[in-house]
Amino acid sequence: MTRTDSLHAEAATLEVAGLRKVYTGRGEPVEAIAQLDFTVPAGQFVCVVGPSGAGKTTLLRTLAGLLSATEGTVSLGGTAVVGPPPGLAVVLQEYGRSLFPWKSVADNVELPLKEKRVPKARRQELVRDSLEAVGLTEAAAQYPWQLSGGMQQRVAIARAIAYEPQVLLMDEPFAAVDAQTRFDLEDLVRSLWKRLGITVVFVTHDIDESVYLAERVLVLSGRPTVLLEDVAIDLGDERDQLETRSHPEFARLRTHVYELVQAAKRGVRSVAEAELSH
């Protein structure tokens, strides 16, 4: 039994029904999401892609309970999400800003556990195990500013998994790291997902990354957003950066998702239209 076996979580189904989001502020209202309906079954790994401005971040923030829906509902494990739900952790792109520079790596990971009122002995166990899971045991006493960007992002991931979420939401978490680190972090997230059995929703700009990571890719249209296509990714459970990415099925899927995103950029809003516009 490895230490990381102490990390566990019960996955939960995420349901989005009739979701619409209109930003109202000083200027003209902006309809970011027109209508989205989808269910992510407990334990599934889903990626979300779409053109820039397609409402991906809006969707993720709404799933996280950080933004309220204009219409429709988001529910987690059958309970409506009206604020950040207890079983959910979020990793954002700007990880540097999400870490406290004056707190050590271990203290950064521990803080949400204190807020969750996890007893001290268990907190220490979770901090140790999650840092081990992301390969940062040696960096526990260091401060975020002493670490590389990729290491800081691993701290953010450790903090999210130490929290033992039922659902992990990630918004372009690897956008600012170099390609090699990005591959390592992709494999890390997949292995944690497999080990912990949690539900993952992962937003990315990178089409290859979405196909490599997910069991299913949701392709969004341009704004106001609807679901262009829900693409099943049948590449099996075992993925390998070299083998999977050179597989003919990987090539077929990435071409398909790429064409859908290109069609979305041209303003196509349904698969039927996408086929016509070819």
Ligand SMILES: Nc1ncnc2c1ncn2[C@@H]1O[C@H](COP(=O)(O)OP(=O)(O)OP(=O)(O)O)[C@@H](O)[C@H]1O
């Ligand atoms: N607070 C806000 N007020 C008004 N409009 C907003 C607000 N936040 C986002 N928007 C608009 O909503 C739309 C969707 O934005 P969002 O950030 O969700 O897209 P995205 O798909 O994540 O974009 P990107 O891929 O470029 O990160 C955009 O047109 C954006 O300008």
